[in-house]
Amino acid sequence: MAMISLQQIEKRYPGTSAPAVRALSLDIEEGETVALVGPSGCGKTTTLKMINRLIEPTGGVLLLQGTDVLQRDPVELRRGIGYVIQHTGLMPHRTIRQNMATVPTLLGWDDTRAAQRVEELTEIFDLDPELLDRYPAELSGGQRQRVGVARALAADPPVMLMDEPFAAVDPIVRARLQDQFLDIQERLKKTIVFVTHDVDEAIKLSDRIAILNVGGVLEQFAPAEEILREPANDFVREFVGAERGLKRLALIKVGDIPLEAGPVVAPSATAEEARAAIEAGGFDFVSVVIDGELLGWIDRDMLDGATTVSDTTPRPFNAYVTARDSLRQALDAIVTSRSGVAVVATHGQHYKGILTLERISKEIIS
Amino acid sequence: MIGAVLQQVAALVAQIDPDEPLVRWIWISDNMDEIVGRGLQHLYLTLVAVVVGFVIAFPMAILASRHRWVVRPATWISGVLYTIPAIAFIFLLLPLTGLSLTTVAVPLIAYSLLILFRNTLAGLDAVDRDVKEAALGMGFSSRQLLWRVEVPLALPVIIAGLRIATVSAIGLVTVAALLGRGGFGQFILEGVDRFFPTPLVVGVVLSVAFAIVADLLLVGLQRLVTPWAKMAGTRTVAT
Numbered sequence: 001m002a003m004i005s006l007q008q009i010e011k012r013y014p015g016t017s018a019p020a021v022r023a024l025s026l027d028i029e030e031g032e033t034v035a036l037v038g039p040s041g042c043g044k045t046t047t048l049k050m051i052n053r054l055i056e057p058t059g060g061v062l063l064l065q066g067t068d069v070l071q072r073d074p075v076e077l078r079r080g081i082g083y084v085i086q087h088t089g090l091m092p093h094r095t096i097r098q099n100m101a102t103v104p105t106l107l108g109w110d111d112t113r114a115a116q117r118v119e120e121l122t123e124i125f126d127l128d129p130e131l132l133d134r135y136p137a138e139l140s141g142g143q144r145q146r147v148g149v150a151r152a153l154a155a156d157p158p159v160m161l162m163d164e165p166f167a168a169v170d171p172i173v174r175a176r177l178q179d180q181f182l183d184i185q186e187r188l189k190k191t192i193v194f195v196t197h198d199v200d201e202a203i204k205l206s207d208r209i210a211i212l213n214v215g216g217v218l219e220q221f222a223p224a225e226e227i228l229r230e231p232a233n234d235f236v237r238e239f240v241g242a243e244r245g246l247k248r249l250a251l252i253k254v255g256d257i258p259l260e261a262g263p264v265v266a267p268s269a270t271a272e273e274a275r276a277a278i279e280a281g282g283f284d285f286v287s288v289v290i291d292g293e294l295l296g297w298i299d300r301d302m303l304d305g306a307t308t309v310s311d312t313t314p315r316p317f318n319a320y321v322t323a324r325d326s327l328r329q330a331l332d333a334i335v336t337s338r339s340g341v342a343v344v345a346t347h348g349q350h351y352k353g354i355l356t357l358e359r360i361s362k363e364i365i366s
Numbered sequence: 367m368i369g370a371v372l373q374q375v376a377a378l379v380a381q382i383d384p385d386e387p388l389v390r391w392i393w394i395s396d397n398m399d400e401i402v403g404r405g406l407q408h409l410y411l412t413l414v415a416v417v418v419g420f421v422i423a424f425p426m427a428i429l430a431s432r433h434r435w436v437v438r439p440a441t442w443i444s445g446v447l448y449t450i451p452a453i454a455f456i457f458l459l460l461p462l463t464g465l466s467l468t469t470v471a472v473p474l475i476a477y478s479l480l481i482l483f484r485n486t487l488a489g490l491d492a493v494d495r496d497v498k499e500a501a502l503g504m505g506f507s508s509r510q511l512l513w514r515v516e517v518p519l520a521l522p523v524i525i526a527g528l529r530i531a532t533v534s535a536i537g538l539v540t541v542a543a544l545l546g547r548g549g550f551g552q553f554i555l556e557g558v559d560r561f562f563p564t565p566l567v568v569g570v571v572l573s574v575a576f577a578i579v580a581d582l583l584l585v586g587l588q589r590l591v592t593p594w595a596k597m598a599g600t601r602t603v604a605t
Contacts, residue, residue: 052503054499054502054503075505075506075507076505077505078502078503078504078505079504079505080505083500083503083504085496085499085500085503086496087494087496088496088500089494089496089497089498089499089500089501089503090497090500091497091500091501091515091519092494092497092519092594093518093519093592093594093595094594102501102504103504103505106504106505106506106510135593135594137594148500151504152504161503
């Protein structure tokens with residue numbers, strides 16, 4: 001059973017001919033993060049707000065954990081759903097501590113329990129405890145945004161709704177908040193629906209993306225990788241924009257694709273063998289590896305006058321990628337390296353293989 | 367207009383004995399009881415004007431912030447009342463309520479009404495929409511939203527209204543001296559009538575001092591109840 005199920009949901013505002021949202025159906029599973037994206041007027045915020053009844057649907061059925069939200073008391077319903085908005089909406093006259101304890105207080109938790117929860121959240125969100133007794137106006141934009149998300153999670157709701165949660169902060173802070181969000185979500189496994197106008201944010205944060213067109217028409221609802229690989233139609237293709245291939249590369253991990261072994265020699269190899277390996281590899285270097293451990297690289301010049309590889313001092317790779325990096329990062333490593341190839345190793349320098357431009361472009365085309 | 371006033375002042379000054387000092391201290395100590403009595407009357411009338419005015423204006427403003435159609439008629443009525451000159455207002459009421467306290471209190475309340483209504487409404491309207499939306503989204507009922515979010519956040523502007531209403535009420539009470547209920551204004555009238563500067567100076571100085579003290583107390587109250595407003599740099603709106 002889907003955690004949130006929108007069935008033929010419609011929203012018409014009085015006095016307008018076209019509905020803001022028409023016959024929209026979406027099933028959101030437990031523990032997944034779904035992004036609603038689309039141009040302005042696509043009804044993404046309206047759709048989000050219909051889930052907690054800040055906006056009442058005029059048609060269709062909206063089920064939350066199997067029950068029709070219209071059958072529930074809206075105030076009680078909202079207390080069970082986390083809600084985050086763009087400008088946080090922190091209460092300026094309440095301290096950070098009081099702000100974070102808002103929903104627990106509404107639910108009538110006793111002070112000890114609420115205080116304990118605030119402590120927990122402070123830790124989870126890596127907030128400075130000194131901030132707790134300040135007022136929102138004394139915090140930076142990024143800090144306020146973190147408090148906004150922490151506040152939404154205070155009563156540990158299974159579902160969280162976020163309306164452009166990171167749009168109001170600068171790009172550097174935004175990237176940090178997004179990373180933190182991913183970390184926390186990995187641990188908490190909430191069911192999250194968020195609205196964004198930023199396709200890259202949707203790609204980065206969500207398990208599935210719902211792309212809406214004007215009037216709340218669902219154009220495609222799929223994982224980011226699929227949307228980038230196979231856009232359902234021209235609208236989606238245009239909306240996800242240029243660099244579709246690059247964006248997809250950001251979603252594929254180096255470890256997900258087969259690697260080439262690459263030219264490798266052991267320190268015990270002769271200079272002759274090393275030269276042959278360079279020749280065979282088609283690059284101008286050979287990796288020096290002993291018992292799976294990467295020592296560095298050598299080229300033909302370094303082999304001059306050497307009898308064996310151990311006579312040389314292999315140079316460390318300036319940049320290598322790990323299996324957990326994305327193909328986009330690998331591509332960056334390739335284009336910035338002199339050798340035109342990315343060497344894959346673990347952080348402990350265990351040699352895994354190499355990744356070439358050809359291999360990556362094959363991935364883009366497939 | 368100004369010329370006429372100056373002529374009157376000159377005439378008044380001409381009739382005062384040139385040897386008469388500005389303040390006869392003995393008069394003050396001889397009349398201490400009356401000064402205290404007038405002071406209490408002044409305080410009482412001011413409190414009635416502001417408190418009763420607020421009791422009417424506050425629910426009116428809440429109603430208007432919830433139902434926008436109320437704004438127009440409420441502003442219109444309180445606006446019309448505000449334009450009636452104080453003396454005219456008192457004489458209009460005389461046939462109805464005689465020389466009673468009501469005749470004095472009604473115009474005073476009517477004046478504070480407009481100031482308090484407008485400021486309270488402005489304060490409620492100025493509450494950040496995002497804050498209200500987030501509060502609703504977290505499950506505040508509409509009553510909780512009003513008392514826990516909107517009213518506390520409107521306090522700086524509401525108190526700014528109370529300051530203006532209080533200071534103007536203190537000034538207006540002196541006009542009620544015409545009916546013998548003017549607090550310190552009584553001394554001003556007495557001084558003018560008897561060409562005797564001491565009560566006039568006492569009346570003016572005490573009225574002004576009262577207004578300043580009341581204003582400072584309200585500023586103090588605002589600092590006390592809105593510790594957050596200092597950091598937020600909250601704008602106060604005055605009508």
